Amino acid sequence: MWNVPNVLTFCRFLLIPVYLLVFQAGHMKIAFCILVAAGLTDVLDGYIARKRQLVTQLGSMLDPLADKSMMIAVILSLVFSQMISWWAAAAIFLRDIGMIVGSAFFHFRGKITVPANFMGKLTTVLYYIAILLIVFQMPYAFIYLWFVIIISFLTSVIYIAQFKLLNKRDLDA
Structure with missing residues (x-):
């Protein structure tokens, strides 16, 4: 342990x-x-x-x-x-909560969940860069943050597609 x-x-x-x-x-x-x-x-x-x-x-x-x-x-x-704005925080939390709840829901139903992949890790790195730009008050930090938020939602779509492929037999039945 x-x-x-x-x-x-x-x-x-x-x-x-x-x-x-x-x-x-x-x-x-x-x-x-x-x-x-x-x-x-x-x-x-x-x-x-x-x-x-x-x-x-x-x-x-x-x-x-x-x-x-x-x-x-x-x-x-x-x-x-x-x-940062409440809107940006809400978008980040909405995506993360959706991923956590969805993953837990399907995990407890015996479905195969998708492990972290390159896109997920890249999204995390991009968030760190966004936080760096915000903390150091760099130009375009907020535009970059919204870019990363959009990328994170696209990453979620990729995870959902991978989940569907991994669980295709169960979903078709």
Whole structure:
């Protein structure tokens, strides 16, 4: 249960209140560095888990929960500090909640769910870049954020198509 990847995932949960405290104190650039550190632990724990065959049921459940929890904290902090609009946050949350609820619904019905793929990972990287542009108040940051939101919805469409292909026999019956 407490292997290195799961400990790294747990550390990501611990970084959430640290991020919020640092952000609330007005140190947004340091808060962004904490977000990047959380992202790096995500990459590292996945790599170690796969490379050393340490993938566990607990890790498979906690890893995406840690990712989504951190992203929720980041988006809410940006909204409450008026760095992004409620509309952008609502679009991000709508997509994420839809993916989480849909995935859980079909998982518990015995359907094959689609693991993270290149497009999902790319979308995450693009969100990190959007947050970087917003925190550092770069030109066109909000246009880029909406571009990433659109890409994330397109990624969801790809996941749905893959889900349908993986579960074609069951869906046709």
